[in-house]
Amino acid sequence: MNRKDFLKLCGILGVGIPAQAAISGCSKDFVTTKFSGKVIIIGAGPGGMSAAYLLQQLGVDYEVLEASNHVGGRIRTDDSFADFPIPLGAEWLETEVGVLQDIVNDASVDVQVTTTFDNPDFKFVNSSWLDFFESYILPSIADKIQFNKVVTSIEYGDAKVKIGTKDNTYESDAVFVSVPLKVLQDGHISFTPTLPSYKTKAIQEAEIWSGFKAFIEFKSDFYGDGHSFDIQPETDGQKLYYDATFGQASTKNILGLFTIGKPAEDYTNLQGDVLRDYILKELDGLFDNKATPNYVNHIVQNWNDEPFIQGGYLSDHADWKLVRDLGKSIDNKVFFAGGPYSDGNDWVSVHVAAASAKTAVEALVS
Numbered sequence: 418m419n420r421k422d423f424l425k426l427c428g429i430l431g432v433g434i435p436a437q438a439a440i441s442g443c444s445k446d447f448v449t450t451k452f453s454g455k456v457i458i459i460g461a462g463p464g465g466m467s468a469a470y471l472l473q474q475l476g477v478d479y480e481v482l483e484a485s486n487h488v489g490g491r492i493r494t495d496d497s498f499a500d501f502p503i504p505l506g507a508e509w510l511e512t513e514v515g516v517l518q519d520i521v522n523d524a525s526v527d528v529q530v531t532t533t534f535d536n537p538d539f540k541f542v543n544s545s546w547l548d549f550f551e552s553y554i555l556p557s558i559a560d561k562i563q564f565n566k567v568v569t570s571i572e573y574g575d576a577k578v579k580i581g582t583k584d585n586t587y588e589s590d591a592v593f594v595s596v597p598l599k600v601l602q603d604g605h606i607s608f609t610p611t612l613p614s615y616k617t618k619a620i621q622e623a624e625i626w627s628g629f630k631a632f633i634e635f636k637s638d639f640y641g642d643g644h645s646f647d648i649q650p651e652t653d654g655q656k657l658y659y660d661a662t663f664g665q666a667s668t669k670n671i672l673g674l675f676t677i678g679k680p681a682e683d684y685t686n687l688q689g690d691v692l693r694d695y696i697l698k699e700l701d702g703l704f705d706n707k708a709t710p711n712y713v714n715h716i717v718q719n720w721n722d723e724p725f726i727q728g729g730y731l732s733d734h735a736d737w738k739l740v741r742d743l744g745k746s747i748d749n750k751v752f753f754a755g756g757p758y759s760d761g762n763d764w765v766s767v768h769v770a771a772a773s774a775k776t777a778v779e780a781l782v783s
């Protein structure tokens with residue numbers, strides 16, 4: 418590795434250049450023992466895409482296997498319902514805006530955001546988390562992503578890791594598991610040998626909340642900022658009606674419903690007109706019977722019903738020790754990169770998925 422690559426590597430891994438000689442993570446040994454094999458990444462959500470982007474920058478050979486026919490996982494949007502992208506999953510930027518530059522490893526990244534009613538969170542302006550990944554991350558990794566590849570098995574006992582789908586077996590030197598935790602919890606991917614008992618325990622004991630969002634268009638803005646519910650106990654989840662057009666250049670009146678955990682199950686168990694009427698009845702109760710006469714249209718996103726997601730996300734109240742076990746790599750071959758596979762210091766979010774990918778890449782190449 419030449420000095421330019423060396424400095425680039427330190428930059429990607431967030432190691433300050435002046436301090437690099439003194440930091441074991443960027444010592445000479447670190448450079449000479451860097452990984453030189455092939456990686457397969459399972460899942461093209463924010464975690465998988467972030468891992469791919471970093472490997473691409475490092476010049477590591479990799480391939481991404483994605484079960485669905487699109488990238489993004491739980492950052493999916495709907496671009497036809499309104500005059501701004503509707504975030505069907507992740508909507509808020511739940512940290513400092515500078516994290517966007519960190520994810521791309523480029524200080525020139527400049528994305529327009531607005532503060533929200535939920536200060537200090539931010540929202541993208543007429544844009545989304547998906548737009549961000551499509552603009553800055555996807556272009557350099559798109560040709561390495563294979564779609565409609567549902568991974569069902571990982572064999573990691575031999576020198577090579579074997580990754581199985583219905584029709585193919587792929588070989589690599591390391592695998593990055595970047596699928597939702599519920600996919601592992603429900604046993605949709607088998608591991609040979611079986612995962613260490615601490616890891617199996619962490620996967621099985623994790624509480625994964627149900628997840629649901631709805632967006633309802635009305636003729637007028639009778640609801641103001643919306644309405645937040647005080648869920649007790651708070652470990653049960655969250656529920657919030659909010660003005661989805663806040664900070665957007667929009668001519669529409671759209672109320673969002675975000676709900677996660679037990680309160681979400683009131684909606685995930687309903688469908689079609691019954692679900693619409695349930696929401697309108699609730700809103701009529703909250704807003705003086707103004708919802709039904711003002712109703713125009715709606716869309717819903719039930720994350721529990723998504724075949725390759727199967728739930729909302731790991732409870733915000735998960736034990737941090739359990740979360741740390743979820744994130745640990747195995748035998749320097751099986752790495753975990755995604756929202757729940759973190760150091761347990763923050764709740765599951767897009768920026769945590771990206772940080773988890775960075776940690777996994779760092780562990781792989783060091």
Ligand SMILES: Cc1cc2nc3c(=O)[nH]c(=O)nc-3n(C[C@H](O)[C@H](O)[C@H](O)COP(=O)(O)OP(=O)(O)OC[C@H]3O[C@@H](n4cnc5c(N)ncnc54)[C@H](O)[C@@H]3O)c2cc1C
Pocket residue numbers: 459460461462463464465482483484485487488489490491492505506507508509510511566567568569595596597600605606628629630676677720725726728729730754755756757765766767768770
């Ligand atoms: C309702 C809701 C609201 C949210 N709001 C926010 C928010 O406002 N802000 C925020 O930061 N975060 C939010 N989140 C959380 C955020 O969306 C997730 O933390 C983030 O998407 C996790 O990224 P990931 O890459 O780990 O997983 P995902 O985004 O779930 O991506 C996983 C990918 O793996 C693929 N996959 C699954 N199984 C297989 C298989 N067997 N083989 C191959 N591929 C497979 C899936 O198709 C998917 O593309 C929200 C989530 C929900 C559900």
